[in-house]
Amino acid sequence: MLPVNLKDFDKKVAENKSKLRRFLTKVEKNPPRHLDKIADQINTEVWQEVDCLSCANCCKKMSPTFTSKDLKRISAHLNMTEEEFRDKWLEYDKKDKDWMNKTQPCQFLDLKTNMCSIYEVRPADCSGFPHLNKKKMVDYIHVHKQNIQYCPATYKMVEKLSERAAAGAKASRERKEREA
Known part of the structure; x- marks a missing residue:
C-alpha cells in the first residue's frame, strides 16, 4: 500500500472529475446487474491500495x-x-x-x-466514511459524486467501476460481432 500523494490526487481529480460524475449519473439511471456485488469486490481491492492515515483529506477539507x-x-x-x-x-x-x-x-x-x-x-x-460498502450502492451514488474530489478511496472505487463497465461493454460488443 502506497501513501496517498494529495498533489497527484488533486491533479487526477481535476482531469477526471467530470467524466467520473457523468459515469455515476449513468449508473444511477441504469444500474448494471450485480452492481452491489461488483462494488463489494472493488471495495476490498481499494482498501488494499489506499492508506487513509497517509491522507486524511476528508478531515482536512470536509465536515461531518x-x-x-x-x-x-x-x-x-x-x-x-x-x-x-x-x-x-x-x-x-x-x-x-x-x-x-x-x-x-x-x-x-x-x-x-x-x-x-x-x-x-x-x-x-x-x-x-467514505460509504463504499453500503448494501445498495445506487442509493449512495449522489454521495460518491461529491466524495470523488475529496477521497482517494472513493475516486479509486469509481475509477475501477468505470474501467470494469468499459471492459464489459467492449466484451459485449466483441461477442455480438462474432455472433453476427
Missing part, C-alpha cells in the same frame, strides 16, 4: 454532520455539556439543518499523524 447522538457521546467524552461543545466547535447549517464544524481542518485531527483525537467516539458520519 453531527447527530444528536454524536453530540451527546462526544461532549460526554470531552467532559463538556452539549451546549459548550456546540458553541466551541460547531455551527448550524440552516439550509441542511445540520451541525457541522466551524473550521477546517477538523479540530480533532492531529495534522502530524493524521489521526483523530476522538476516534473511539467520532461522529457516525466519520465512522461510515
